[in-house]
Amino acid sequence: xxEVKKIATRDSYGNALVELGRxxxxxxxxxxxxxxxxxxxxxxxxxxxxxYNAGIAECNMMGVAAGLATTGMVPYASTFAxxxxxxxxxxxxxxxxxxxxxxKIGATHAGISVGEDGASHQCNEDIALMRTIPGMVIINxxxxxxxxxxxxxxxxxxGPVYMRFGRLAVPVINDRPDYKFEIGKGVLLRDGSDVTIxxxxxxxxxxxxxADKLAADxxxxxxxxxxxxxxxxxxxIIKAAKETGKIVxxxxxxxxxxxxxxxxxxxxxxxxxxxxxxxMNDVYGESGPAGVLLAKYGLDADGIAKTVKxxxx
Amino acid sequence: MANQIRKGIIEGTHAAGAGHPGGSLSSAEVFTYLYxxxxxxxxxxxxxxxxxxxxxxxxxxxxxxxxxxxxxGYFPVEDLKTLRHLxxxxxxxxxxxxxxxxxxxxxxxGQGISAAVGMALSAKINHKSYRVYTLLGDGExxxxxxxxxxxxxxxxxxxxxxxxxxxxxxxxxxxxxxxNSPYPIDEKFAAxxxxxxxxxxxxxxxxxxxxxxxxxxxxxxxxxxxxxxxKGKGVSFMENQAGWHGKAPNDEQYAVAxxxxxxxxxxxxxx
Numbered sequence: 367x368x369e370v371k372k373i374a375t376r377d378s379y380g381n382a383l384v385e386l387g388r389x390x391x392x393x394x395x396x397x398x399x400x401x402x403x404x405x406x407x408x409x410x411x412x413x414x415x416x417x418y419n420a421g422i423a424e425c426n427m428m429g430v431a432a433g434l435a436t437t438g439m440v441p442y443a444s445t446f447a448x449x450x451x452x453x454x455x456x457x458x459x460x461x462x463x464x465x466x467x468x469x470k471i472g473a474t475h476a477g478i479s480v481g482e483d484g485a486s487h488q489c490n491e492d493i494a495l496m497r498t499i500p501g502m503v504i505i506n507x508x509x510x511x512x513x514x515x516x517x518x519x520x521x522x523x524x525g526p527v528y529m530r531f532g533r534l535a536v537p538v539i540n541d542r543p544d545y546k547f548e549i550g551k552g553v554l555l556r557d558g559s560d561v562t563i564x565x566x567x568x569x570x571x572x573x574x575x576x577a578d579k580l581a582a583d584x585x586x587x588x589x590x591x592x593x594x595x596x597x598x599x600x601x602x603i604i605k606a607a608k609e610t611g612k613i614v615x616x617x618x619x620x621x622x623x624x625x626x627x628x629x630x631x632x633x634x635x636x637x638x639x640x641x642x643x644x645x646m647n648d649v650y651g652e653s654g655p656a657g658v659l660l661a662k663y664g665l666d667a668d669g670i671a672k673t674v675k676x677x678x679x
Numbered sequence: 680m681a682n683q684i685r686k687g688i689i690e691g692t693h694a695a696g697a698g699h700p701g702g703s704l705s706s707a708e709v710f711t712y713l714y715x716x717x718x719x720x721x722x723x724x725x726x727x728x729x730x731x732x733x734x735x736x737x738x739x740x741x742x743x744x745x746x747x748x749x750x751x752g753y754f755p756v757e758d759l760k761t762l763r764h765l766x767x768x769x770x771x772x773x774x775x776x777x778x779x780x781x782x783x784x785x786x787x788x789g790q791g792i793s794a795a796v797g798m799a800l801s802a803k804i805n806h807k808s809y810r811v812y813t814l815l816g817d818g819e820x821x822x823x824x825x826x827x828x829x830x831x832x833x834x835x836x837x838x839x840x841x842x843x844x845x846x847x848x849x850x851x852x853x854x855x856x857x858x859n860s861p862y863p864i865d866e867k868f869a870a871x872x873x874x875x876x877x878x879x880x881x882x883x884x885x886x887x888x889x890x891x892x893x894x895x896x897x898x899x900x901x902x903x904x905x906x907x908x909x910k911g912k913g914v915s916f917m918e919n920q921a922g923w924h925g926k927a928p929n930d931e932q933y934a935v936a937x938x939x940x941x942x943x944x945x946x947x948x949x950x
Contacts, residue, residue, distance in 0.1 A: 415804070420827075420831055425789075425827060426793045426828045429793020429794050430797035430800060431797060432783070432794045433734075433799075434800060437798055437801035441797075464776070465784040466776065
């Protein structure tokens with residue numbers, strides 16, 4: 367088996383910002399003393415005059431980004447998901463969301479794959495929080511290809527965008543010539559007839575591996591990548607519900623309010639279908655190696671396959 | 680003009696049956712000075728990229744800003760009566776989505792100053808000469824974000840930024856020093872790297888004029904102008920009363936207030 371290429375989507379974020387900075391003079395990057403970790407330091411190296419460090423003060427950083435946006439700049443405000451969506455929630459809501467300003471939020475180190483830092487830094491609530499803000503677009507890319515595409519699509523989109531990136535290097539699964547990224551459009555990655563697995567972020571790769579395992583057990587699982595949580599692709603979800611009868615959602619996030627919540631809301635109103643949500647089950651994470659944590663909380667291929675198998679039985 | 684704006688504040692809050700007259704009245708002179716004297720603005724071209732900007736960080740005093748914008752020609756003075764009404768462009772707190780001429784939406788205290796800092800930073804990045812003004816309440820200084828923003832503004836040497844503090848001494852729950860004192864305000868801003876100007880009487884146009892002229896001479900650091908003002912200024916029964924922070928005058932009080940302001944107007948006209 368050939369070695370699978372792995373890249374953390376936070377690296378993709380930094381690299382895509384550099385490309386974007388070369389194309390557009392009005393791109394400006396803000397960070398909150400985490401430029402080395404969020405990878406905006408790569409941008410700073412090439413464009414020091416367009417990179418500003420707000421220091422450890424995320425609330426002000428979001429407000430400064432809002433102010434910059436009112437003047438036609440396109441700020442990418444960057445910090446860990448915990449602080450972008452958590453600490454600065456109200457600033458994002460009132461200073462960015464309410465005036466619908468053109469601010470892009472690059473939130474790295476989302477979910478439990480942060481690993482050893484532990485629960486205080488493992489944000490499993492950001493998608494839920496950001497979803498409640500009217501007009502906010504939420505993108506949770508699955509790999510390097512998708513993350514870079516998302517950073518550029520966010521620039522083209524007029525209005526606030528929340529992008530979620532991970533610390534952990536993850537397999538590149540979208541490296542194909544016909545790959546196309548469109549905000550709000552789910553991607554069918556594998557067809558199947560017994561059940562549909564709707565996955566987002568780093569769980570997409572694990573869901574594909576889980577589908578392989580399920581096939582060996584005679585279960586045909588469709589796998590769809592929902593990279594945009596908001597606006598969500600209702601059409602692809604309802605179609606999958608109609609055709610496969612059962613839906614499983616997989617995310618490195620609380621099962622409350624994230625992908626599982628969004629999908630349940632769509633289906634309960636438009637096409638009631640049994641749904642199983644896989645994610646953090648209303649608990650905090652903990653310290654440990656990322657891979658071990660993902661396995662412990664049932665988010666690796668084995669865990670997903672096991673849950674799906676019990677659900678379709 | 681400040682008197683006209685005071686009338687607009689009373690007119691608006693009375694028609695709305697709600698709103699924040701106290702802090703609006705204490706800022707009437709500075710609103711007037713900014714929009715009629717200091718700022719490079721054109722009501723006919725409110726989106727001019729080179730215009731000076733104003734962010735009302737203490738967004739609850741929107742009635743004061745609205746009355747100023749109306750008198751400056753951004754929209755008809757008559758519209759002030761729609762304050763806080765359903766469908767009005769005059770939302771309870773300023774919303775740029777509703778009202779062209781507003782440079783920022785505000786109202787959640789502590790946030791406006793950060794947006795103003797972002798605007799000032801943009802001017803530096805893009806080599807523009809516009810200036811940015813933001814008005815804060817003294818109680819608002821209790822918000823930590825004010826100091827995050829202040830630290831950033833000084834660190835980035837934003838000398839095109841003027842932070843104005845309306846020091847009327849009162850907040851919702853009482854005297855600011857009794858609630859959670861932000862004093863000494865001037866020393867705090869100085870320690871954060873601001874050029875600080877204390878204005879003894881922030882309801883005096885001459886003193887205001889001197890302060891803003893001085894601010895224009897400052898290089899390499901932002902300016903903070905701390906203005907001692909009287910909450911409820913110009914309406915006898917509202918002056919220095921915390922109770923008039925967020926309460927509208929009833930019909931009787933409205934009549935008394937308008938009468939007082941009209942008398943001031945007549946006196947001014949005779950001068």
